[in-house]
Amino acid sequence: MRHLIDILELSVEEIDELVAVANDIIANPEKYQEKCRHKKLATLFFEPSTRTRLSFEAAMYELGGNVLGFSEAQSSSSAKGESVADTIKVVSSYADIIAMRHPKEGAPMVASMKSDVPVINAGDGGHNHPTQTLTDLLTINREIGHFDNITIGFCGDLKFGRTVHSLASALSRYENVKMIFISPEELRIPEHILKETLEPAGIEYVETTDLMQYMGELDVLYMTRVQKERFFNEADYIRLKDSYILDLEKVHCMKEDACVLHPLPRVNEIAIEVDEDPRAKYFIQAKCGKYIRMALILKLLEIK
Amino acid sequence: MIIGNITNGIVLDHIQAGKGMEIYEVLKLSELSCTVAMINNADSVKMGKKDIVKINEVIDLDLDILGYIAPTTTVNIIKDGKVEHRKRLQLPERVVDVITCKNPRCITSVERGLKQSFKLTNREKGTYRCIYCESEAK
Known part of the structure; x- marks a missing residue:
């Protein structure tokens, strides 16, 4: 039995296989509509989410399966003080697979240690979010066509932005990937990701506070939101929340075939006017999330 | 100060000065019934100062914890008054x-x-x- 807690648990070959299955689902959805008949996905969301939870649920429904679960901690027994371990022991006796989001980092790992069924980490605090990374990879695959030989800029909250950490780690396993980390000083990418993941992999990277400095070189610009829920101090959040705003004028400095991604939800960091630009791919990205999760559910349930 | 040699037991040598008491506590040596000697700030050619712990019995040691707290430690197993086995520690996984x-x-x-x-x-x-x-x- 396999779980998915950290994107690096999947080999490059397995990611290629998931991307291929997702592409096949997009091309031939009817082939997959009964694959998970009589299977149940439990979505345990101890922290609010729209996209991730709904895309997991849509994915399971499109595979012909069913969904049960909760969408906030207040409607679960954790509000009564139940431990993650106990919740999972119970839920794994009701469901065939579990998708779990939790504000505490490492909670899905604890769940996987106690579960009788596969557990998917649907986001744990500011730590990991592997299915968002799979979503990002599927979008890059469909829009750029390859993972090797790309220059990707990450912009915004790179300190707490778990999607950035996971995507940078995943891309570090491909050839000739250049990474540009654009953030305010206070929200720089954690040093351990640079020193323990990117440098040993031989990844060329640059850190800058200037969004425009490398704009013309980028194949992918990955924008992120400064997340209010990650700050203990509201004053810090207010000071940093509008550090970078991508507008149409800036997008026009990008290559014609570049793409702008964002894990969503956005607040102010991408102007609405950018949505109409052909480089804006974040809504396509959200759609890719459903298909890659379908592929992942099939893989973890070992359904061919 | 003279602390006698032991015949059968363990000598933890080359402990970084100041770490001896921490080892004593973490390894719960106070719970042993045998003689345990703690030497702090002994002169050392290699280290300047070092701590040494002598345990007058061969016991099971958690070498992982020891390796983490004091990786410079050498563990000497003494049998019949001679060093039967010497082990250098490394950081545990x-x-x-x-x-x-x-x-x-x-x-x-x-x-x-x-x-x-x-x-x-x-x-x-x-x-x-x-x-x-x-x-x-x-």
Whole structure:
């Protein structure tokens, strides 16, 4: 039995296989509509989410399966003080697979240690979010066509932005990937990701506070939101929340075939006017999330 | 000061000065019924000062914990008054319930009954990270 807690648990070959299955689902959805008949996905969301939870649920429904679960901690027994371990022991006796989001980092790992069924980490605090990374990879695959030989800029909250950490780690396993980390000083990418993941992999990277400095070189610009829920101090959040705003004028400095991604939800960091630009791919990205999760559910349930 | 040699037992030598008491506590040596000698700030050619612990009995030692707290330690097993076996320690791959994760966002801060577990992520720098949230041990 396999779980998915950290994107690096999947080999490059397995990611290629998931991307291929997702592409096949997009091309031939009817082939997959009964694959998970009589299977149940439990979505345990101890922290609010729209996209991730709904895309997991849509994915399971499109595979012909069913969904049960909760969408906030207040409607679960954790509000009564139940431990993650106990919740999972119970839920794994009701469901065939579990998708779990939790504000505490490492909670899905604890769940996987106690579960009788596969557990998917649907986001744990500011730590990991592997299915968002799979979503990002599927979008890059469909829009750029390859993972090797790309220059990707990450912009915004790179300190707490778990999607950035996971995507940078995943891309570090491909050839000739250049990474540009654009953030305010206070929200720089954690040093351990640079020193323990990117440098040993031989990844060329640059850190800058200037969004425009490398704009013309980028194949992918990955924008992120400064997340209010990650700050203990509201004053810090207010000071940093509008550090970078991508507008149409800036997008026009990008290559014609570049793409702008964002894990969503956005607040102010991408102007609405950018949505109409052909480089804006974040809504396509959200759609890719459903298909890659379908592929992942099939893989973890070992359904061919 | 003279502390006699032991015939059968363990000598923990080359302990970084000041770490001896920590080892004494972590290895729960106070619970032993045999003679235990603690020598602090002994002169050392190699280290300047060092601590030494002598245990007058061969016991099972948790070498992982010892390696984490005091990696310079050499463990000498003494039999019939002679060093039968000498072991140099190295940083263990895992340490359990020795370090506490300081990240307030870590699941270990709230989950009952969860062991604090850290893995070695950089041997050269001796960096340990929580297996749950990957925060560096402080």
